[in-house]
Amino acid sequence: AQTVTQSQPEMSVQEAETVTLSCTYDTSESDYYLFWYKQPPSRQMILVIRQEAYKQQNATENRFSVNFQKAAKSFSLKISDSQLGDAAMYFCAYRISTSGTYKYIFGTGTRLKVLA
């Protein structure tokens, strides 16, 4: 089965602190892409960070970084120096290509609250 599991429906973090959102996935493919998207109250989905499965080095984007453990099929997102604007739903997702078609599988999301 191709699934993405985000086991934390909701997380809270104090402003300026660090928080880690967990994500595990299941796929038999060896080549795929992983993503974290942010969805603020405006509902628009915004790409936070992406990781190619063939790359061992963890992706980073400013205050956002991932811990990619391919063997464990784990892809957690770390947000450093949390800001009030980071409050949103965060979705983990991956994309695979199978027999010429593409599949995007999203998790159910983690709601992040940032406390002032």
Add this chain to the structure above:
Amino acid sequence: NAGVTQTPKFRVLKTGQSMTLLCAQDMNHEYMYWYRQDPGMGLRLIHYSVGEGTTAKGEVPDGYNVSRLKKQNFLLGLESAAPSQTSVYFCASSFHLSTDTQYFGPGTRLTVL
């Protein structure tokens, strides 16, 4: 540069009615996608397109049709709406599948009574 826009933002339909959602992008992207988002669930891909004149089925295509007559537009049609199609619909586009950074529209909230 408006990015990805969706029309309309909200819509209420009665069961059996039809409608078309419009997605437009001004970034010259080849790839476009339609997703639905239901409470407590992640996005699910309905249909996608890898270029003008092409469409392909995603994870949940039943009850929907799409067309990509122009590169910048991707239409999602519901021929006979059902309450199970009540959802928030997101359109997205990307320049290249291999780079795969998707840009999302603001969403359309559809309610089917």
